[in-house]
Amino acid sequence: VDHIDEFRDAVRKVRKVRPFYIDAWVLLPEHTHCIWTLPEEDSDYSGRWREIKKAFSKSLPMFEYRSKTRIKRNKRGVWQRRFWEHTIRNEQDYQRHWEHTIRNEQDYQRHMDYIHFNPVKHCLVQSVKDYRCSQMKRYF
Numbered sequence: 001v002d003h004i005d006e007f008r009d010a011v012r013k014v015r016k017v018r019p020f021y022i023d024a025w026v027l028l029p030e031h032t033h034c035i036w037t038l039p040e041e042d043s044d045y046s047g048r049w050r051e052i053k054k055a056f057s058k059s060l061p062m063f064e065y066r067s068k069t070r071i072k073r074n075k076r077g078v079w080q081r082r083f084w085e086h087t088i089r090n091e092q093d094y095q096r097h098w099e100h101t102i103r104n105e106q107d108y109q110r111h112m113d114y115i116h117f118n119p120v121k122h123c124l125v126q127s128v129k130d131y132r133c134s135q136m137k138r139y140f
Contacts, residue, residue, distance in 0.1 A: 001029050001133050003060060010055035018048050024115045027133040028122060033115045035088070035108075045085055053079045086111070 004027060011022075023035040038045065057076040064078060088108050119131035128134070 001027055003056075004133055006059040007056050010052050010059060013055050014048055014051045018044070018051065020048060022135060024112050025135045026115050026118050026131070028118060028124065033118055035111055035115065049083060 007027060019039055021037040023037055025034040026032065036045070036048075038048075057078050060076075060078065062076075064076065066076070070076070088104060088111065116128045116134065119125050119134060120128055125131045
């Protein structure tokens, strides 16, 4: 969060080349959560993350500890190597299965709530609207 402007710049840079809509996003001191809507016929979530991580890392001075392996591989110590992804399918994917569409909407809302409540969960603020590094402000 100390480098949120650099992070936002990295996201903007990637979105210009690889567009996506940001449904929700929260940046915490040691991790981030987001929901993106990708363009139709484009499911390259990983590629976008790779480019964001790369652009953000290059914008920062070398300040973090790096193991010998990271130094040898020319890797930064800013990001963890992996991430967790959960796909929330749109209604078109479930046109013939009405009950799946309902579950899909509930899944989406559960994930939106999880993201927005995360700063409170981690005792960073008492109210979700008070956290400055969140997209939640757009809903108030």
